[in-house]
Amino acid sequence: MSTLLITGGAGFIGANFAAYWRRSRPADRVVILDALTYAGNFDSISALCDGEYCRFVHGDICDAAAVQTLFQEHDFDMVVHFAAESHVDRSIYASQVFTRTNVQGTHVLLDAALSAWKSSFEGRRFHHISTDEVFGSLAPEEAPWTELARYDPTSPYAASKAASDFLVRSYAHTHGLPVTITNCSNNYGPYQFPEKLIPLMILNALTGQKLPIYGDGGNIRDWLYVEDHCAAIASVLDRGRQGETYNVGGGHQIPNIELVGQLCDTIGRRFAEDEGLAERFPDCPAASGRTTRSLMTFVRDRPGHDRRYAICADKLAHELGFRAGTTLADGLARTVDWYLANDAWWRRIHSGAYREWVKLHYGTEPKRSLASL
Numbered sequence: 001m002s003t004l005l006i007t008g009g010a011g012f013i014g015a016n017f018a019a020y021w022r023r024s025r026p027a028d029r030v031v032i033l034d035a036l037t038y039a040g041n042f043d044s045i046s047a048l049c050d051g052e053y054c055r056f057v058h059g060d061i062c063d064a065a066a067v068q069t070l071f072q073e074h075d076f077d078m079v080v081h082f083a084a085e086s087h088v089d090r091s092i093y094a095s096q097v098f099t100r101t102n103v104q105g106t107h108v109l110l111d112a113a114l115s116a117w118k119s120s121f122e123g124r125r126f127h128h129i130s131t132d133e134v135f136g137s138l139a140p141e142e143a144p145w146t147e148l149a150r151y152d153p154t155s156p157y158a159a160s161k162a163a164s165d166f167l168v169r170s171y172a173h174t175h176g177l178p179v180t181i182t183n184c185s186n187n188y189g190p191y192q193f194p195e196k197l198i199p200l201m202i203l204n205a206l207t208g209q210k211l212p213i214y215g216d217g218g219n220i221r222d223w224l225y226v227e228d229h230c231a232a233i234a235s236v237l238d239r240g241r242q243g244e245t246y247n248v249g250g251g252h253q254i255p256n257i258e259l260v261g262q263l264c265d266t267i268g269r270r271f272a273e274d275e276g277l278a279e280r281f282p283d284c285p286a287a288s289g290r291t292t293r294s295l296m297t298f299v300r301d302r303p304g305h306d307r308r309y310a311i312c313a314d315k316l317a318h319e320l321g322f323r324a325g326t327t328l329a330d331g332l333a334r335t336v337d338w339y340l341a342n343d344a345w346w347r348r349i350h351s352g353a354y355r356e357w358v359k360l361h362y363g364t365e366p367k368r369s370l371a372s373l
């Protein structure tokens, strides 16, 4: 039986990971530490938090005293560190909080783990969740990144994640802290905040708003279904070698414009199969027999927009026997179905944190602004 600290467990991937861990290791104890920023949502984990096997702590990873107290209260075997500012667009408009959370917050956690575990590192693990964005951008003909690719971050978000990776490595090298790192590609699935491409497009489609495609829509991402990511992390925690970095990718490279087209078609199919959807989402073009693709709109590009990401996940496959198994078509269908079935979850966000973000980013209220970009 292990005791895990999951930071950022009320966010998208952290909430999926906490659910995955509770399902697959019911005897373990989980403590979720989350500051509940705009991206954190207690609704995503409330069903898991029984107070005994899974406990929620509302707190900031940058608060060294609170983090140290938490390590004194619980004998953590593992830290799985998701907490971060995670949205590239936000890091373009307001980046200071990225340095604070992603760099300083990681540093605080490393110090707390080191001080709590220093008498013996036996059975301990600090696992840091990082991103493929630390590697920069690939040209069309370049091979996918391996773990040995050079760090070349281009956005303030990616730079802050790269800095946190280096801190984690430095604690392993200098102090012998037992760490592992995973650098993964774009995740998608249930509970993702609707500022990120896939949930944004689904919810805009369902509510009849434009689908804003940055630039020419030719930017390529490598999409990883979140449950595959959770399983990959579990395999690294179980069998990964200390001090090592593992890349995690979905193996599904696709230009944004094609991805959004596929999403529109999936939504169209669901409306054709289920007449009740037209009543629940009357503003979606599919509700009146029109194609959802009609909402696709090219808008001003993201400054410094990385052209292509692609991950080589061979190390994970060869060393740990793990490969992501969800096909893109299946993952997108499951994701669309989840957002169709869980509108109570996203409607609360839509009227609060999402609205504030659209105002900050686009300068006006959601509906008009996205249409007029």
Ligand code: NAD
Binding pocket: 007, 008, 009, 010, 011, 012, 013, 014, 033, 034, 035, 036, 037, 038, 039, 040, 041, 059, 060, 061, 062, 081, 082, 083, 084, 085, 086, 087, 101, 105, 129, 130, 131, 132, 161, 183, 184, 185, 186, 187, 188, 193
């Ligand atoms: P998210 O933005 O959905 O969630 C982040 C969570 O961290 C939120 O619950 C938020 O409240 C919490 N948080 C933020 N600041 C905090 C602080 N100071 N103290 C405590 N909690 C705080 O992010 P996500 O998409 O779930 O990403 C999780 C991790 O995975 C991040 O480290 C991100 O860099 C990394 N990652 C994400 C993706 C992706 O596609 N989403 C891909 C690669 C790597």
Ligand code: DAU
Binding pocket: 086, 087, 088, 089, 130, 131, 132, 133, 184, 185, 186, 187, 195, 196, 197, 198, 200, 212, 213, 214, 215, 219, 220, 221, 256, 302, 309
């Ligand atoms: O690659 C891993 C990274 O993936 C993670 O580290 C980040 O936390 C995560 O946010 C994600 O970063 P991206 O910038 O790739 O994701 P985003 O969903 O913001 O955008 C995906 C692509 O879609 C990107 O090329 C920009 C484009 N895009 C995005 C939005 C929000 C659009 O064309 N229109 C949009 O409205």
